[in-house]
Amino acid sequence: MKFRFFVGEAVDSLVRNWVMSVAAIVTVLVSMFVLGIGAFIFVNLQNATSGVRSKLEIEVFIRNTASPDQISQLGDQIKAMPEVRSVNFVSKEEAMNRLRESMKGHEDVLDALSGNPLPPSYEIYLKDPSQIDGVAGRFYNNPIVDNDTGTHNGVRTGGETTDRVLQVTHYILIGGAGFVALLAVASILLISNTIRLSIFARRREVEIMRLVGATNWFIRWPFIMEGVFTGLVGATGAMVLFLLVQNFFVDKIINEMPFLGADTVPTFWLLLFIIIGGGLLGSLGSGLALRRFLKI
């Protein structure tokens, strides 16, 4: 009975100043949607970096001019190093096969190439990743390693890519969090303003409630519910939008461009988070308005 009264009053207010309500709802929607997209990007970059890390630690590319003897000699040298856990030789042909595999559906691009420009390489896995730099350094001046003069770009360590990706992830995380925080503040202020308007619209009711002895919480509840509703409706919208985007675009990306290794976010937790976030924004907004504008 009480609950129905509160809900009724809250819905009444929402409908009565629907323009402000819609503005607040849309802000919540956008902020929660950006939060979802941010989480999506973050999760994928995390996957990508951990993939890179486990995939490969050192890659040594060999000049096309090297003889088979020189190549196998280098292989023996590597195997003899105490830091090495395992080593894997990738021939020119295998390198091409791998490339083909990762570009499934677009092989015609590769057919246009004359011959096979890919160098053979050794993939080296270490017992302890912290020794990457020391081990990699041993190949910098090796004549059969495909270094351009003055550089050592024939030796690639997984760490470099990982560090770069991690750095980018870090920036995206900070930027995204900042953006979401700004939007969250805007949502709270807009919701608070909506509630302020409905406090004003219902000042007669509030006055009468006080006079006849309604408890303070009884007076507050409809306004709090209005705020929470606003937040929840916005969050639901964000959820729907996010799921649509995920279905239409992300699945497409995953299917069409498998080499990106994109993945969907664990949906249940994200959606739960969005809903709770929306409700929280709503209650903070109405709390703010009640503190400032509802004198009891």
Next chain:
Amino acid sequence: MIRFENVSKVYDPNIVGLKDVSVQIERGEFAFLVGHSGSGKSTFIRLLLKEFEPTKGSITVAGRNLGRMRRAAVPHHRRNIGCVFQDFKLLPNRSVAENVAYSLRVTGQPPRSIRRKVPEILQLVGLGEKMSNLPDELSAGEQQRVSVARAFVNHPSLLVADEPTGNLDPDTSVGIMQLLYRINRTGTTVLMATHDREMVDKMRKRVIALEEGSVIRDEDKGLYR
């Protein structure tokens, strides 16, 4: 029922609402509070409702000291005081019955007792036929009856009326006064702030006269003067 002991109320900045007022009103009494605008009548009533605290002195209503009352207890204190105002304070978008029911609902009464009490009290004030009308469709006198019905529906032990006839013509005022008189006869204490000289003189009840925040006269069966 009501006891003011040396009560003063000073509003910022230095505007005196009440000055050292000591008054006692017994249970079941009917008392008029008279005086010019700004003489302190409204301050008196708002102090009773604990809308704010006195600057000095102590106030006891129905045996409870308001100064020692916790904030959370204030709503329950107000449920024991029915209020009627000059401007009726009705909700314009709700019917007569809903207006009365509203005050019962917001104090958490069960729907069943609301459905029983509302028609009963509206019959009592003579509006049994107009329960589903909106306040706008009623005359001023009828609107004030609705507001009296709302104030009395819980049978509070104290009914406070702040200029209840201020917006009504003399004939209609008589009707409202009769209603308040009948309520008083049920044992309810009635305190009425008013300007209405004729009414006060006709009723011959206790008159407490305020001027510039002080009680200048307090007599049984008094006149407005």
